[in-house]
Amino acid sequence: MSPKSKEQFEAIRQKSEATIKSVALELFASKGYNNTSISQIAKAANVSKGLMYNYFDSKEDLLHTILMEAIEEGAGAMEEFLQNRHDPLDELIGITKASIAMVKTNFHYWKLMTALAFQENVITDVKDILEKKQEAIINQIFSIFEHLGAKQPKLEAYLYGAILDGVMVHYINMGEDYPLDEMETYIIEELKRKYGGGGEGRIGRSKDE
Amino acid sequence: MSPKSKEQFEAIRQKSEATIKSVALELFASKGYNNTSISQIAKAANVSKGLMYNYFDSKEDLLHTILMEAIEEGAGAMEEFLQNRHDPLDELIGITKASIAMVKTNFHYWKLMTALAFQENVITDVKDILEKKQEAIINQIFSIFEHLGAKQPKLEAYLYGAILDGVMVHYINMGEDYPLDEMETYIIEELKRKYGGGGEGRIGRSKDE
Amino acid sequence: MSPKSKEQFEAIRQKSEATIKSVALELFASKGYNNTSISQIAKAANVSKGLMYNYFDSKEDLLHTILMEAIEEGAGAMEEFLQNRHDPLDELIGITKASIAMVKTNFHYWKLMTALAFQENVITDVKDILEKKQEAIINQIFSIFEHLGAKQPKLEAYLYGAILDGVMVHYINMGEDYPLDEMETYIIEELKRKYGGGGEGRIGRSKDE
Amino acid sequence: MSPKSKEQFEAIRQKSEATIKSVALELFASKGYNNTSISQIAKAANVSKGLMYNYFDSKEDLLHTILMEAIEEGAGAMEEFLQNRHDPLDELIGITKASIAMVKTNFHYWKLMTALAFQENVITDVKDILEKKQEAIINQIFSIFEHLGAKQPKLEAYLYGAILDGVMVHYINMGEDYPLDEMETYIIEELKRKYGGGGEGRIGRSKDE
DNA sequence: CATGAATGAGTATTCATTCAT
DNA sequence: TATGAATGAATACTCATTCAT
Numbered sequence: 001m002s003p004k005s006k007e008q009f010e011a012i013r014q015k016s017e018a019t020i021k022s023v024a025l026e027l028f029a030s031k032g033y034n035n036t037s038i039s040q041i042a043k044a045a046n047v048s049k050g051l052m053y054n055y056f057d058s059k060e061d062l063l064h065t066i067l068m069e070a071i072e073e074g075a076g077a078m079e080e081f082l083q084n085r086h087d088p089l090d091e092l093i094g095i096t097k098a099s100i101a102m103v104k105t106n107f108h109y110w111k112l113m114t115a116l117a118f119q120e121n122v123i124t125d126v127k128d129i130l131e132k133k134q135e136a137i138i139n140q141i142f143s144i145f146e147h148l149g150a151k152q153p154k155l156e157a158y159l160y161g162a163i164l165d166g167v168m169v170h171y172i173n174m175g176e177d178y179p180l181d182e183m184e185t186y187i188i189e190e191l192k193r194k195y196g197g198g199g200e201g202r203i204g205r206s207k208d209e
Numbered sequence: 210m211s212p213k214s215k216e217q218f219e220a221i222r223q224k225s226e227a228t229i230k231s232v233a234l235e236l237f238a239s240k241g242y243n244n245t246s247i248s249q250i251a252k253a254a255n256v257s258k259g260l261m262y263n264y265f266d267s268k269e270d271l272l273h274t275i276l277m278e279a280i281e282e283g284a285g286a287m288e289e290f291l292q293n294r295h296d297p298l299d300e301l302i303g304i305t306k307a308s309i310a311m312v313k314t315n316f317h318y319w320k321l322m323t324a325l326a327f328q329e330n331v332i333t334d335v336k337d338i339l340e341k342k343q344e345a346i347i348n349q350i351f352s353i354f355e356h357l358g359a360k361q362p363k364l365e366a367y368l369y370g371a372i373l374d375g376v377m378v379h380y381i382n383m384g385e386d387y388p389l390d391e392m393e394t395y396i397i398e399e400l401k402r403k404y405g406g407g408g409e410g411r412i413g414r415s416k417d418e
Numbered sequence: 419m420s421p422k423s424k425e426q427f428e429a430i431r432q433k434s435e436a437t438i439k440s441v442a443l444e445l446f447a448s449k450g451y452n453n454t455s456i457s458q459i460a461k462a463a464n465v466s467k468g469l470m471y472n473y474f475d476s477k478e479d480l481l482h483t484i485l486m487e488a489i490e491e492g493a494g495a496m497e498e499f500l501q502n503r504h505d506p507l508d509e510l511i512g513i514t515k516a517s518i519a520m521v522k523t524n525f526h527y528w529k530l531m532t533a534l535a536f537q538e539n540v541i542t543d544v545k546d547i548l549e550k551k552q553e554a555i556i557n558q559i560f561s562i563f564e565h566l567g568a569k570q571p572k573l574e575a576y577l578y579g580a581i582l583d584g585v586m587v588h589y590i591n592m593g594e595d596y597p598l599d600e601m602e603t604y605i606i607e608e609l610k611r612k613y614g615g616g617g618e619g620r621i622g623r624s625k626d627e
Numbered sequence: 628m629s630p631k632s633k634e635q636f637e638a639i640r641q642k643s644e645a646t647i648k649s650v651a652l653e654l655f656a657s658k659g660y661n662n663t664s665i666s667q668i669a670k671a672a673n674v675s676k677g678l679m680y681n682y683f684d685s686k687e688d689l690l691h692t693i694l695m696e697a698i699e700e701g702a703g704a705m706e707e708f709l710q711n712r713h714d715p716l717d718e719l720i721g722i723t724k725a726s727i728a729m730v731k732t733n734f735h736y737w738k739l740m741t742a743l744a745f746q747e748n749v750i751t752d753v754k755d756i757l758e759k760k761q762e763a764i765i766n767q768i769f770s771i772f773e774h775l776g777a778k779q780p781k782l783e784a785y786l787y788g789a790i791l792d793g794v795m796v797h798y799i800n801m802g803e804d805y806p807l808d809e810m811e812t813y814i815i816e817e818l819k820r821k822y823g824g825g826g827e828g829r830i831g832r833s834k835d836e
Numbered sequence: 837c838a839t840g841a842a843t844g845a846g847t848a849t850t851c852a853t854t855c856a857t
Numbered sequence: 858t859a860t861g862a863a864t865g866a867a868t869a870c871t872c873a874t875t876c877a878t
Contacts, residue, residue, distance in 0.1 A: 009858080009859080010860090013858095030329065031329050032243075032328050032330065033329065034241075034243045034244070035243075035329065035330055037850085037851060038851075038853085039851075039852090041852065042234060042861095047859080047860095047862065048859060048860045048861060049852090049853085050853090050855085050859065050860055050861065051858080051859055053853070053854080054850095054858075054859080058852075058853080059851095059853090062368045065324075085369075098390065108838060111327070114327050115324075115327035115328060117382060118245065118320070118323055118324035118381070118382075119240075119241040119309050119324060120239055120240050120241065120244075121849085132407050135369040138871075152395065154388075155388070155391055155392060155395040156393060158376075158379070159372065159386070159392070159395065159396070159399075161367065161376025161379065161384070162371070162372050162374075162378075162379060162392075163372055163375055164372075165373025165375040165378055165379065165842080166370065166373070166375030166376075166378070167371045167375075169371075169374055169375070169378060170367070170370065170371060170374065172327070173327075179363075179364070179367070180367040182364060183339055183364060183367060183368070183371075185290055186361065186368065187368070190368075213838090213841090213877080213878050214878095215839095215841060217878080218839075218840065218841075221840090221841065221842095222840095224843080225841075225842090246867080246868060246869080247868075247870080248867090248869095256843090257842060257843045257844060258843085258844070258869095258870090258871080259842075259843060259845095259870085259871075260842060260843075261842065261870095262869095262870065262871075262872095263840090263841065263842075265871075267869075268868095268870090269868065277838080282861060327851075408859080413843080427837075430837085431837090448747065449747050449748065450661075450746050450747050450772070452659075452661045452662070452874085453661070453746075453747065453748055455871085455872060455873080456873060457874075459871095460840095465838080465839095466838060466839045466840060467839080467840065467873090467874085468839055468840065468874090468875085468876085469837080469838055469839075471837075471873095471874075472838080476873075476874080477872095477873065477874090478703070482661050508844065512742075516726060527746070532745050533745035534741075535800060536659075536738070536741055536742035536744060536745060536799070536800075537659040537662065538657050538659065538662075556858080570813065572806075573806070573809055573810060573813040576794075576797070576805075576810060577790065577795065577805070577810070577813065577814070577817075579797065580789070580790050580792075580793025580794045580796075580797060580810075581786065581789050581790055581793055582793070583789075583792075583793040583796055583797065584788065584789025584790055584791070584792040584794075584796070585785075585789045585793075587789075587792055587793070587796060588788065588789060588792065590745070591744060591745075597781075597782070597785070599758030600782060601782065601785060601786070601789075604779065604782045604786065605786070608786075626877075631856080631857045631859090631860060631862090632857095633860095635857080636860075636862075637863065639861090639862065640861095640862080640865080643862075643863090664846080664847060664848080665847075665848060665849080666846090666847080666848095674863075674864090675863060675864045675865060676848090676849090676864085676865070677849085677850075677863075677864060677865065677866095678862080678863060678864075679838080679849095680848095680849065680850075680851095681861090681862065681863075685848075685849080686847095686848065686849090729875095
């Protein structure tokens with residue numbers, strides 16, 4: 001009715017879409033994807049049910065969009081953390097910090113992602129992308145441990161990955177009760193002890209060998 | 210009197226109940242509890258939709274029963290592994306072996322359990338039981354690390370817990386691609402390296418060796 | 419297995435059938451026909467579900483049988499009460515007493531029957547029979563009031579019928595709180611006052627006519 | 628903004644809700660609450676199965692709503708009939724007329740209500756309300772008979788109640804075959820005959836006349 | 837004759853999605 | 858563009874009835 005410029009419409013669109021996504025993320029994360037209905041999202045976002053379908057093809061598409069953004073943001077953050085780090089140990093510490101910062105900053109994203117990781121039949125293509133990214137990271141970590149001269153770089157990489165994921169899983173489950181910062185410090189200390197200093201660290205202290 | 214003896218009926222019941230439970234476990238684990246319908250279970254078990262209700266009060270009761278059995282079996286296995294181990298390091302190794310054996314033997318159980326751990330609004334009383342068991346184990350591990358003379362037994366206990374859970378999560382997600390046995394060996398070796406010998410060890414103290 | 423004579427079998431049959439019927443009546447009356455399951459009846463009667471179908475074709479047949487017996491018993495009782503009463507007022511009093519005695523003695527029957535009377539689609543042929551019997555009674559009552567010289571025998575008959583059914587309905591709903599005996603006495607007194615003595619009773623107290 | 632105005636939506640809602648309620652009432656009354664399925668209501672109302680749940684929380688809520696409206700309407704009608712009547716006999720006549728008018732105007736409501744009165748386990752809170760209302764009426768009637776100088780006001784009140792309920796039950800069961808209007812006139816005449824004139828009358832007082 | 841395991845049609849209810857306006 | 862009423866397929870669960878033994 002009232003004359004609105006294209007920009008205004010576009011701004012409204014952006015805002016509505018963003019609201020919907022953010023509300024949906026929160027609900028998906030806290031109640032689970034299956035237990036969150038479109039009606040609930042619409043109500044919480046203060047829009048009509050029908051409007052959702054102007055922005056997203058389906059509930060699954062909404063989830064898809066949210067996840068993709070999270071993954072990209074995560075990748076971006078990781079990238080940033082690793083920039084200009086050429087020392088393997090530094091890289092490892094960077095990955096550690098980046099991972100923990102990520103799960104801390106985007107708690108809802110990761111809670112949702114983790115929950116979905118254990119459900120088949122949901123969003124297989126997101127899973128594929130995720131798996132590829134994870135594989136890439138694992139490979140990078142593997143190569144770092146090689147550079148660090150670890151005896152069994154593969155197992156060491158898996159172990160490190162298990163630590164990171166284990167910590168994240170615990171944090172997601174326990175929330176603020178979990179001593180996430182202390183753990184971060186502790187893990188980094190351990191890494192330094194093993195691989196730092198004169199490289200005389202126990203595990204992978206290999207160069208002396 | 211009855212042309213079918215009590216024993217016959219009992220045998221039939223046993224068999225049907227077992228079939229339903231096993232089929233349900235498999236489907237719950239692979240597709241998720243919420244995404245598995247009674248119809249699907251019935252079809253996969255080659256029985257009628259209604260039969261489940263001869264054995265279980267509800268879908269939730271079916272899940273409940275399955276989980277409780279898994280938990281008890283798990284507790285039993287852990288008990289067994291820890292019998293007659295009074296040396297702290299031995300205990301730790303026992304826990305490691307038991308945990309990994311458990312997730313290996315009862316893959317579906319643990320996949321299901323893990324998935325449920327990340328879902329809200331499901332089977333809260335099982336969650337409660339599980340949390341209590343986990344707390345007990347954490348406390349035991351904490352006390353083990355105290356006995357082992359760890360400087361920061363709490364963080365060390367959390368770290369060890371993160372490793373175990375991280376490994377299990379990876380195994381659950383990757384399946385047979387994951388080098389579970391190698392990881393077990395590696396973790397145990399690490400434990401021995403850290404705390405073996407005079408027992409005064411800790412990570413990175415390696416130079417004494 | 420053990421040799422049993424035909425008579426023994428027959429006796430068992432009789433007993434089982436009677437038990438089932440009596441248990442079913444009680445359950446139907448107290449919980450309603452639709453809310454009573456075959457399983458519940460079988461359990462309460464201490465027989466197997468399957469056995470029921472040896473005696474009755476279906477749940478509906480069971481109800482049917484129960485109702486028919488009740489109706490016949492009712493008719494018999496009425497007959498008895500009316501025997502050898504040739505004075506119209508006596509007949510009316512007899513019907514009153516018989517009706518009230520019936521509902522009192524066979525409380526469950528009448529509770530069930532009343533409940534079913536307000537449900538369509540149940541046992542239409544029983545309804546038909548019942549309606550015929552009621553019509554017969556109404557006609558008889560009508561003729562009694564004619565003999566008593568009532569001005570409007572039809573309406574008087576309906577009024578009397580309404581009183582009887584109203585009392586029964588109240589009794590069925592209130593149970594022992596209802597002063598059934600007092601009401602019986604009162605109604606009979608009223609009848610005598612109206613039609614008794616020289617026939618100068620109030621209503622239809624024909625001398626004014 | 629919205630191409631369908633609030634008023635339009637409201638009108639649609641009103642209409643749909645009214646249709647569903649009216650169709651449901653008819654079916655509940657003729658087939659019984661338990662024997663009427665949501666599917667049947669939807670089919671008869673020419674709407675989808677799910678639509679009912681846009682307006683009512685459950686089948687029970689639908690029944691509840693229907694009954695409450697009937698009860699309120701009934702109470703209102705009774706009130707109206709009793710306004711400005713201070714003479715006890717007039718009151719009694721008013722109650723009579725109101726009751727009969729009510730059952731005549733809202734045949735389906737009262738058929739349903741009566742049927743439910745004989746069913747266990749249905750809508751207990753409506754039953755409670757109804758019982759309270761009935762008790763209030765009974766007390767009022769009792770007090771009227773006291774004022775009228777009846778010798779046994781309690782029994783007389785019960786008798787009158789039985790007449791009213793008996794007539795209603797007959798009308799509900801026989802439908803238009805029942806001479807409801809004639810009965811109304813007749814009952815009122817009887818009341819006048821008994822208690823009219825100097826107001827000193829009571830049943831059986833007739834011989835003094 | 838007697839059992840109770842098994843069946844499957846039927847029930848109430850939910851919810852992603854469509855569509856007239 | 859935005860609304861929310863309407864749809865209908867899907868879900869968990871019930872229960873009269875059948876049947877192998």
